[in-house]
Amino acid sequence: MTATSASQRPQLHKRISSGVLSKLVSWLKPGRGSARADTGSLSWMSLGPSTNSGNPTMLQFFTWDSLHPHVSWWKHFEAEVPSLADMGITQVWLPPPNKATHRNGQGYDAYDLWDLGEFEQKGTRDTRWGSKDELLSAIATAKSHGIEVLIDAVLNHKMGGDRVETFRAVPVDPENRTKDLGPEKEVQGWTAFDFTGRFGKYSGLRWSHDHFTGLDWDHQTRQHGVYRIVSKRRKGWSRNVDKELGNYDYLLGVDIDHSHPEVRKDMLTWGSWVLEQTGGSGFRLDAIKHIDRKFLLEWITTIRQQPGRSQAFMVAEYWSANVKLVLLYLRAFNGQTSFFDVPLHFNLHNASKPNSRFDLRTIIDGSVLKYRPYDAVTFVDNHDTQIGQSLESWVNASFKLQAYALILLRGEGHPCVFYGDLYPNRECYDEEIARRLRRLLRVRKESAYGALDDYLEREHCIGFVRRGDASHSGCVVVLSRKSDGVSGQAPYTIRMNVGKNHVNALYRGIYEPSEPVTTSAEGWGAFSCPPGSLQVWVPE
Known part of the structure; x- marks a missing residue:
């Protein structure tokens, strides 16, 4: 949750000159900052259990109005844990667990951080999401299935x-x-x-x-x-x-007031306490542009000084489409937290607009992923971007899967999938997108490994290849946006090389309809997708 002004609205997204950006990222050179800042936070923070050798993946397990019709939200999460583990989810971001101003408050209306659904306050014992005991049980179940849980920390107000x-x-x-x-x-x-x-x-x-x-x-x-x-x-x-x-x-x-000694002591203590109480592994930091940076950095450092917390995961919400502003904040935190890639989200949103002329060859330009890939938590949509919310910037269905393919299959950044795109809900569910998104998650888990080769063919159609490694096959992706509202266009074809390990190989698309592709003796193949769609191939 955050606030925005007219100057931040998506249509006013501006590109930043390469000169300005080069000055901003010059501090990442060895010797210019701490070792952690030089390598990027994702290179050393825990993205899931150490036993996981696959691609780590985060899931935001809620929408703005999430409520389960029969059980508490925590029980719903616990019941879904085995399925999430099977999908390859290694990390789940849960909604704020603290007592809100009323029974159905989402927790961003924070009343008491120390009440996790344990005390009779504001006319209820449970929070919107359930009781403290249910939360602890759900997190314990998640950990037993190889999934770490992030606590949403509302520290501003x-x-x-x-x-x-x-x-x-x-x-x-x-x-x-x-x-x-x-x-x-x-x-x-x-x-x-x-x-x-x-x-x-x-x-x-x-x-x-x-x-x-x-x-x-x-x-x-x-x-x-x-x-x-x-x-x-x-x-x-x-x-x-x-x-x-x-x-x-x-x-x-x-x-x-984060400068008040009593406030500082209380909040610094709470950060370590809530992880100890719940079994959580890290935090999503809400609305950091409004919080004293020096205090927040001290808060993060204090948590990491606790036994077993040196690699605790942190991801910060700084809501701006202007990558220069995000990079300034990233620099201020000196590699101690990753950042949601809001500029990339706006690129995806703008590319998805009806009759968009967005040049897909520049889809990553002006993003955190472009300049600091090891600090970028990528996402397509979240609870704030939903239609009707204060930061509405929904990625339309015509480009939703293409957007997910970009964050899930390229191997850059740390992707976060949105519950609203994956599970039935009253706000933003599309059954076809959910079904196809699950197939993308399967490809990420089983195939999307190895070197990345980009084929930026046209402004409305691009492709890329993951060449695979010793244990995984790799994959081929072609995605496109609809071009100027024209229908009945022929499929777009991109000729790509899959590498020497997959010469004379048969590739099959994961979505119907799709024609199989056989690569040449040099590894070349012609891969096609209809305008405004996505296709992903894996070798047999």
């Missing part, structure tokens, strides 16, 4: 305070948080968090307005806005945040 407090604050311009709209004044805010249902278990901290930097509701005047809380100890917003809207410290709810 709190919501659903227990009491109103009166204090001083300054109204600021929502479009420029560095500009005051008036003098300091008295306001009332829902900033008292007593957690009376938890009785001080795990953490004794009771939060007040002193622990926050801002809010968006003055209960005294019943007015919305952005208010900067005045404190003798603190001087304004954090400076170590994104510069969008002047200063993007504030996102929503009541914004946490």
